[in-house]
Amino acid sequence: MNTAGGLAEPGPALPPDSVPQTVDQVAAVARLYGEPLFALPTDLYIPPDALEVFLEAFQGPLDLLLYLIRRQNFNILDIPMADVTRQYLGYVEAIRKRNLELAAEYLLMAAMLIEIKSRMLLPPRKVEGQVEAEDPRAELVRRLLEYEQMKLAAAELGRLPLLGRDFWRAQAHIDTTVELRQPEVRPEDLREAWTEILKRARLNQHHKISREQLSVREHMSIVLKRLQGQRYVEFERLFEVERGPAVLVVTFIAMLELARERLIELTQAEAYAPIYVRLAYQPV
Incomplete structure (x- = not known):
């Protein structure tokens, strides 16, 4: 039946078997929501591609x-x-x-x-030798x-696991560079080197009595100045043997203090090798 607006109001849906497949001997070309479609829509849009x-x-x-x-x-x-x-x-x-x-x-x-x-x-055309x-x-x-x-x-x-699609290869960076580490100077090595310097000092003793004011800080500055501009200086060359044991002791204490404050480094190439001293920093 028609409504006031003139639109057709759909009736109850019929079973598919009861819907006619032909009207005036025209067969349905398709079904739309269960209803037969006897002609394709003229405004049907099909994308060209x-x-x-x-x-x-x-x-x-x-x-x-x-x-x-x-x-x-x-x-x-x-x-x-x-x-x-x-x-x-x-x-x-x-x-x-x-x-x-x-x-x-x-x-x-x-x-x-x-x-x-x-x-x-x-x-069918038969070929010779074929049944x-x-x-x-x-x-x-x-x-x-x-x-x-x-x-x-x-x-x-x-379907097999594919690298880059299903899993990723684990990567770990390993630093292969080898840093050359110098052998550490043991206290025993310093004691032996100090004993050798004292032996040399006794050979250069002078029987001269004098009073000298010695400063550990002053000798620390002297050692640092002697190391400036030098890559390595042999441990024994930093001592002034001719000035006597008192100066040697103060110089040795000054070097220990500089090493404690990490201003100098004591190195040797191998065990029982000569000890060398160098600055632990680069002066400006």
């Missing part, structure tokens, strides 16, 4: 042909060439005018299908089986 996108989803004409066969459960060893060729040509015709570059290889396969169909209509005539579909079946086998193998490989 819709079928191109569909065909580009196939990996070539063999992929499309295999899709048509498997979708309808055809026996691949006994392909109904008439049905398959008709469906295949329907897909190819849809893109022939839009994308010739894409349709070229599909048209080549279409020509092959038409040739096979034509050969099947002709009387039965060769099936025109044999070469196509062989190519389809090989393609399907490779496609399944590629799918199996695609």
Whole structure:
């Protein structure tokens, strides 16, 4: 019944079996929400690239042909060439005018299908030495089986874990540079070096009585000045043996104080080797 606005009010839905499939001997072309559709809408919009996108989803004409066969459960060893060729040509015709570059290889396969169909209509031609005539579909079946086998193998490989897609390689930076470390100077080495300097000092003793004011800070400055501009200075060369044991003791204490304050470094190349002294900082 009509409403006040003139729009038709839909009645109760009927079961699909009770809906007529023909009206005035015109068959329905489709169903829309369970209702038969007897004519396509005139304002139906189909994107110009819709079928191109569909065909580009196939990996070539063999992929499309295999899709048509498997979708309808055809026996691949006994392909109904008439049905398959008709469906295949329907897909190819849809893109022939839009994308010739894409349709070229599909048209080549279409020509092959038409040739096979034509050969099947002709009387079989036997070859000498063969009991039965060769099936025109044999070469196509062989190519389809090989393609399907490779496609399944590629799918199996695609399911394997892939570096960069499913997992990432763990990386850890290891510093391989080797820093040369000088052997540390032990207290025993300093004691032995000090004993040797005292022995040398006794050989240079002077019997002169004098009073001298000695400053540890002053000798610290003297040692630092002597080390400036020098890469290494031998431990024994920093002592003025001729000035007597008192100066040697003050100088030794000054060097210990400088080492404690990390102003100088005491190094040796190996155990029992000569001891060398250098500045622990670079003067400006």
